[in-house]
Amino acid sequence: MDKTYVGADGTLIPAIRDFVLAVESESMTVLxxxxxxxKTTLLRIIAGLDARYTGDISLAPDARIGLMFQDPRLLxxxxxxxxxxxxxxxxxxxxxxxxLAHAVGIADMLPRYPQELSLGxxxxxxxxxxxxxxxxxxxxxxxxxxxxxxxxxxxRRLLLDVWSARPTTAILVTHNAREAILLADQLVLxxxxxxxxxxxxxxxxPQRERTPEVIETILADLMRRHPANFTAV
Numbered sequence: 031m032d033k034t035y036v037g038a039d040g041t042l043i044p045a046i047r048d049f050v051l052a053v054e055s056e057s058m059t060v061l062x063x064x065x066x067x068x069k070t071t072l073l074r075i076i077a078g079l080d081a082r083y084t085g086d087i088s089l090a091p092d093a094r095i096g097l098m099f100q101d102p103r104l105l106x107x108x109x110x111x112x113x114x115x116x117x118x119x120x121x122x123x124x125x126x127x128x129x130l131a132h133a134v135g136i137a138d139m140l141p142r143y144p145q146e147l148s149l150g151x152x153x154x155x156x157x158x159x160x161x162x163x164x165x166x167x168x169x170x171x172x173x174x175x176x177x178x179x180x181x182x183x184x185x186r187r188l189l190l191d192v193w194s195a196r197p198t199t200a201i202l203v204t205h206n207a208r209e210a211i212l213l214a215d216q217l218v219l220x221x222x223x224x225x226x227x228x229x230x231x232x233x234x235x236p237q238r239e240r241t242p243e244v245i246e247t248i249l250a251d252l253m254r255r256h257p258a259n260f261t262a263v
Contacts, residue, residue, distance in 0.1 A: 031085030033071060044224035045071055046083070051218060051227055056197040058237075062210040062259070063220030069203035072225070073097070073169045076201065089167065094119065096165030096198075098173045102156040104144035110155050111140040119164035127162070133192050134158045150181045154188070161192055168193075170202040174209065186212055190237050207252075207260055211245045212237065217252075219259045229256055 033046035045068045053059045063069055074080040076087060077097050104113045114127060131137040134154045144152060153173060160168060173189070174182040186209060193200060204210050210217055217231040231252065235244055253260040 031075070031083055031087070033068070033075065033080075033083040046075075046226070047224035048226050049085070051230075053199060053201060054216065055199050057215040058193065058200045058202065058213055059216045059218060060210045060214035061201065061203045061218045061220055062207065063203075063205065063225060064222050065205055067220050067222050068225040069205075069220065070100075070171050073171050073201065073203060076167075077169055093166040094163055096160035096163040096168045098156050098160040098168075098170045100172045100175055102144070102149075102152040104147075104152060104155060104159075106144050108143075109140065110136060110142055110144070110147070113144070113155060114159045114162045117159055118162040122162055122164070130158050130161060130192075133195065134188060150177060150185065153177065153185055157185070157189060157192065161196065164196075165198055168198050168200040170200065172204055173202070174206075175204075182209070189213070194237075207249055208245050211248050211252075212240050219256055228259060 031046055031049040032044070035043040035045055037043050049072070051059075061069055061072065071080065075083050076089075077095055104110075105116070108116065111127065114130070115122070118127075127140075128137070131140055134157055136151065136154050136158060139147065139151060139155070144155070147155065157173070160170070170189075174185050177185065190213065202213060211233065214233050217233060219228040219231070220226070221228050233248065235248070240248075249260070
């Protein structure tokens, strides 16, 4: 896959070049690269929100895609419940909503409006909304960026809980090395723009066993073998 922008002065700006990646079914693939390298652009292309690229993306023709943006993007004139139900898959019931709301810790928030929520709670709603689509492919665009580390870590582990209960193929992008190591089955290291795959690492330790100490051990090994990709961790 290749993607080129046209700058304001007409200059061609390559954003993605020779990008090739196979994603395993029901796995968590994490794309890690520096800010501005094209991670969000990749997700937008996969989601069908940007058709101006060259190359091919192989998805089932009827695949349902769930997308969680950096910004929760909740409709302010709808309640939390209405925001979730608006995108829910056909056959999504009140019982489904109740289970999902309890799983992500927003059961008491369903009648509230987005402006009544903290950013952390809004991210929980966005996560619930993404899973309510019952996606075949879940795309997560730096979903925990700008949160304090304690809140972000709770939400990362919450994501693992919800995802493990209903395994689906997931692609998450981040520039946070420890977040990537905690979540990834397959960790894809990306080059600066124009981005392409530098290396693919399979993390064998089950997510549930990735304690802070284990994450630091894995990180040290990755830094040793891929120093250019871990210059600021």
